[in-house]
Amino acid sequence: MVLEKEHMKNVDAALTAKNLNVYYGDFLAIKDVNMAMKKNSVTALIGPSGCGKSTFLRCLNRMNDLITSASVRGEILFENLNIYSDNIDATEIRSRIGMVFQKPNPFPKSIYQNIAFGLKVNGFSGDTDEAVERSLRQASLWEEVKDRLNDSAFTLSGGQQQRLCIARALAVEPEVLLMDEPASALDPIATLAIEDLVRDLKARYTIIIVTHNMQQAARVSDETAFFMVGENRSGYLVEHDDTQRIFTNPSNVKTEEYITGRFS
Amino acid sequence: MASELRPISDQLRRRRTYRRVLGGIFYGLFLASVCVGIVGLVVLLYEVLSNGLPWMNWQFITDYPSRHPEEAGLFSALMGTMWLMAMTALFTVPVGVGAAIYLEEYAPRNILTRVIEINVANLAGVPSIVYGLLGLALFVTWFQLGRSILAGSMTLSLLVLPIVIISSREAIRAVPDSYRQAAYAMGADQWQVIKQVILPSAAPGILTGTILAMSRAIGEAAPVIAISALVYLTYVPAHPMDRFTVLPIQIYNWIARPQDEFRGLAAAGIIVLLVILLTMNAIAVFLRNRYQVRSEE
Amino acid sequence: MRVEESKNISDQIISRRRGAIRIEGFIVKWVFFACAMISILTTTGILFTLIYQATSFFNEISIWEFLTGTRWTPILKPRSYGVLPLVSGTLLVTLIAALVALPTGLMTAIFLSEYAPDKLRRVVKPVLEVLAGIPTVVYGYFALTFVTPLLQTVFEGLIVFNALSAGLVMGVMIIPMVSSLSEDAMMAVPRNLREGAYALGATRYEVSIKIVVPAALSGIIAAFILAISRAIGETMLVTIAAGATPSLSFNPMESVQTMTAYIVQLSLGEAPVGSLEYNTIFAVGLVLFAMTFVMNLLGFWIVRRFRESY
Numbered sequence: 001m002v003l004e005k006e007h008m009k010n011v012d013a014a015l016t017a018k019n020l021n022v023y024y025g026d027f028l029a030i031k032d033v034n035m036a037m038k039k040n041s042v043t044a045l046i047g048p049s050g051c052g053k054s055t056f057l058r059c060l061n062r063m064n065d066l067i068t069s070a071s072v073r074g075e076i077l078f079e080n081l082n083i084y085s086d087n088i089d090a091t092e093i094r095s096r097i098g099m100v101f102q103k104p105n106p107f108p109k110s111i112y113q114n115i116a117f118g119l120k121v122n123g124f125s126g127d128t129d130e131a132v133e134r135s136l137r138q139a140s141l142w143e144e145v146k147d148r149l150n151d152s153a154f155t156l157s158g159g160q161q162q163r164l165c166i167a168r169a170l171a172v173e174p175e176v177l178l179m180d181e182p183a184s185a186l187d188p189i190a191t192l193a194i195e196d197l198v199r200d201l202k203a204r205y206t207i208i209i210v211t212h213n214m215q216q217a218a219r220v221s222d223e224t225a226f227f228m229v230g231e232n233r234s235g236y237l238v239e240h241d242d243t244q245r246i247f248t249n250p251s252n253v254k255t256e257e258y259i260t261g262r263f264s
Numbered sequence: 265m266a267s268e269l270r271p272i273s274d275q276l277r278r279r280r281t282y283r284r285v286l287g288g289i290f291y292g293l294f295l296a297s298v299c300v301g302i303v304g305l306v307v308l309l310y311e312v313l314s315n316g317l318p319w320m321n322w323q324f325i326t327d328y329p330s331r332h333p334e335e336a337g338l339f340s341a342l343m344g345t346m347w348l349m350a351m352t353a354l355f356t357v358p359v360g361v362g363a364a365i366y367l368e369e370y371a372p373r374n375i376l377t378r379v380i381e382i383n384v385a386n387l388a389g390v391p392s393i394v395y396g397l398l399g400l401a402l403f404v405t406w407f408q409l410g411r412s413i414l415a416g417s418m419t420l421s422l423l424v425l426p427i428v429i430i431s432s433r434e435a436i437r438a439v440p441d442s443y444r445q446a447a448y449a450m451g452a453d454q455w456q457v458i459k460q461v462i463l464p465s466a467a468p469g470i471l472t473g474t475i476l477a478m479s480r481a482i483g484e485a486a487p488v489i490a491i492s493a494l495v496y497l498t499y500v501p502a503h504p505m506d507r508f509t510v511l512p513i514q515i516y517n518w519i520a521r522p523q524d525e526f527r528g529l530a531a532a533g534i535i536v537l538l539v540i541l542l543t544m545n546a547i548a549v550f551l552r553n554r555y556q557v558r559s560e561e
Numbered sequence: 562m563r564v565e566e567s568k569n570i571s572d573q574i575i576s577r578r579r580g581a582i583r584i585e586g587f588i589v590k591w592v593f594f595a596c597a598m599i600s601i602l603t604t605t606g607i608l609f610t611l612i613y614q615a616t617s618f619f620n621e622i623s624i625w626e627f628l629t630g631t632r633w634t635p636i637l638k639p640r641s642y643g644v645l646p647l648v649s650g651t652l653l654v655t656l657i658a659a660l661v662a663l664p665t666g667l668m669t670a671i672f673l674s675e676y677a678p679d680k681l682r683r684v685v686k687p688v689l690e691v692l693a694g695i696p697t698v699v700y701g702y703f704a705l706t707f708v709t710p711l712l713q714t715v716f717e718g719l720i721v722f723n724a725l726s727a728g729l730v731m732g733v734m735i736i737p738m739v740s741s742l743s744e745d746a747m748m749a750v751p752r753n754l755r756e757g758a759y760a761l762g763a764t765r766y767e768v769s770i771k772i773v774v775p776a777a778l779s780g781i782i783a784a785f786i787l788a789i790s791r792a793i794g795e796t797m798l799v800t801i802a803a804g805a806t807p808s809l810s811f812n813p814m815e816s817v818q819t820m821t822a823y824i825v826q827l828s829l830g831e832a833p834v835g836s837l838e839y840n841t842i843f844a845v846g847l848v849l850f851a852m853t854f855v856m857n858l859l860g861f862w863i864v865r866r867f868r869e870s871y
Contacts, residue, residue: 095762118761290766297668362596391794455586483696486796
């Protein structure tokens with residue numbers, strides 16, 4: 001039972017999920033999600049493991065297309081178009097809705113080449129050097145790497161690599177940035193750096209972030225959506241509201257139980 | 265066809281059609297290259313079957329080679345192959361399995377072990393004719409075994425030894441560690457564990473590997489030519505010191521003859537060889553499947 | 562008292578049994594060690610044999626003449642012992658084979674690793690394995706009786722024994738090797754990396770060619786080198802189809818003789834053991850072994866040195 005507040009429905013939504021159901025083969029992984037994600041704000045997706053939050057995230061840029069057994073029913077609206085309609089090319093979507101992964105995955109190339117790849121593939125015709133610098137600045141990485149752009153990306157620390165991946169994603173100028181537990185593989189200092197970055201970025205981008213760390217969700221997000229594992233191990237959306245309200249006065253008893261740590 | 269999302273920045277023209285077309289071309293190219301191999305195989309088999317089947321009959325199997333194509337058969341080569349395979353297996357299996365056991369269960373991680381492993385890997389890549397030269401100088405001449413099946417089988421067993429070692433190692437490695445732990449915990453010492461737990465469990469995998477190694481050996485002509493130095497033999501070997509010939513060599517002999525009929529004979533010989541190989545591989549696959557089922561129980 | 566006594570006896574029985582087992586274990590360990598050492602002995606044996614017999618050869622013919630001479634007529638008079646024609650014959654056939662097999666094998670690997678659905682892979686891979694398991698005499702037969710006549714309709718005046726036929730068929734023969742080793746290299750590239758590329762809006766061919774292949778490059782190059790080494794060492798196919806005329810020309814339409822084919826030719830001849838002609842096969846064998854050995858080492862070294870860590 002989803003409690004979708006009135007004030008959550010009438011927002012300027014960057015992405016809207018409508019009756020979203022995701023199957024892996026015969027197994028229903030996510031059931032009946034309806035959710036509008038606000039533009040230029042940070043929406044956190046929280047919930048216990050196995051509740052389908054990562055699966056949901058990957059629907060938003062059609063990454064689940066790459067899994068042969070996955071099938072998606074329902075709609076995801078982006079700029080009033082269903083991204084799953086037949087005449088829409090997934091690669092288009094992905095260059096408008098970017099993604100950063102849990103484990104930093106820079107290409108085995110130089111720092112410069114990592115960012116240039118996305119530009120090249122998307123037919124960038126401007127000044128690549130300038131675009132690379134711009135992305136690195138946005139990701140708060142420029143000062144640290146400006147003298148070694150030709151070094152291999154693997155010479156960077158874990159936190160720096162993740163910021164490189166963020167810069168790489170930002171270089172193609174997406175409107176939405178999806179982040180799948182971006183700090184979970186990083187040490188606490190790097191984690192805070194990422195969180196600061198997220199707060200800075202929301203001015204220009206819509207950010208949807210999956211996190212298993214509730215304190216992080218509370219620190220970083222404007223809205224929070226809580227997912228749970230339901231019957232037959234299918235995930236579903238329990239509650240979606242302003243972060244403040246979810247963490248201080250949730251409407252659903254299950255939300256309250258999760259937040260207060262009665263189960264993980 | 266094109267999406268209706270409005271383009272965002274001028275500089276990022278997404279070049280959809282161009283990339284889609286290019287993607288299609290590459291896909292076609294990749295698909296075509298897969299077809300090269302498949303088509304090649306189909307054409308080859310068709311050639312062999314159409315030329316060889318007319319010559320296949322019982323006499324073909326039981327006759328000896330002859331100057332007259334109608335009377336020629338491959339009995340001597342067939343028997344030679346059987347002898348050679350049996351004796352090769354006799355030499356290579358104990359040595360190969362023994363080496364595999366040493367490398368997997370006993371060998372310490374030191375330089376000597378590394379050298380042995382490098383050697384095995386390198387030997388797998390040495391041309392087979394070089395093994396023939398080794399056998400010629402060592403077994404035929406120095407050991408004075410003459411151009412006999414014994415020399416030939418010892419040479420071939422060295423040739424396929426790396427295969428036996430590598431596949432036996434995999435079979436041994438596949439034995440779950442829990443079996444080992446349980447046996448050691450009962451107070452067994454290393455050799456007991458190997459003899460009574462690991463070897464029986466790895467046996468099907470070792471057998472599969474042996475069959476695969478032998479199917480490699482059965483098709484080898486080059487090293488055998490270097491050892492036996494002949495391609496035309498009209499008697500069946502009676503003991504290990506006898507001279508011999510094998511199927512691939514007999515096939516080669518027929519191919520090299522100018523008359524057209526011999527091409528047909530060669531094709532028929534190839535059919536026999538391929539049937540034997542197919543049977544061996546089928547047995548190996550069957551064993552592998554049965555073995556996998558058992559280890560999942 | 563009695564309990565302790567019987568404990569003592571059973572202890573003795575156990576320890577005696579343990580002793581026997583331990584001796585057996587000790588012997589067995591060293592037997593197995595000897596088995597493992599046979600691989601080192603084999604390599605040593607090969608080196609020793611080749612060098613020893615080749616030395617007999619080099620006592621009569623200078624190494625310089627051997628390595629730089631351009632005529633190879635060890636049996637016919639006037640005798641000449643320059644090995645270059647054999648080497649060039651080998652390289653010519655290998656080159657043609659590489660031109661066929663390397664691109665095709667790589668593209669097959671890309672298809673299998675990045676494009677093919679699981680069901681298709683499960684059908685195609687066994688087919689390629691069959692191709693790899695066919696004895697090379699069969700390929701020789703195929704080259705002589707099918708490919709050569711076919712080529713003769715295209716290239717008029719093509720003689721029966723030529724390097725082109727042999728090279729083309731050899732190419733098809735090593736496709737499975739290139740494909741399977743390259744595929745292994747590409748499968749080792751973590752999914753993570755591909756996902757990062759897809760997430761930027763790259764298409765499948767862009768991910769395959771611009772990310773996966775460069776990431777797997779060391780393994781792919783090693784695959785190429787090992788396949789070339791295999792082609793160099795191949796014997797029956799070239800003996801049957803390429804001819805027996807040592808020639809320095811790089812014209813694929815002509816008949817050539819490879820190092821391996823020469824060794825076969827001489828083995829079937831009547832050169833007495835220990836004679837100069839007999840020793841030529843070891844000299845040539847030494848060159849052959851050296852070439853393939855260096856290439857194999859190079860292949861392994863490239864994998865170790867340049868293996869990308871993800």
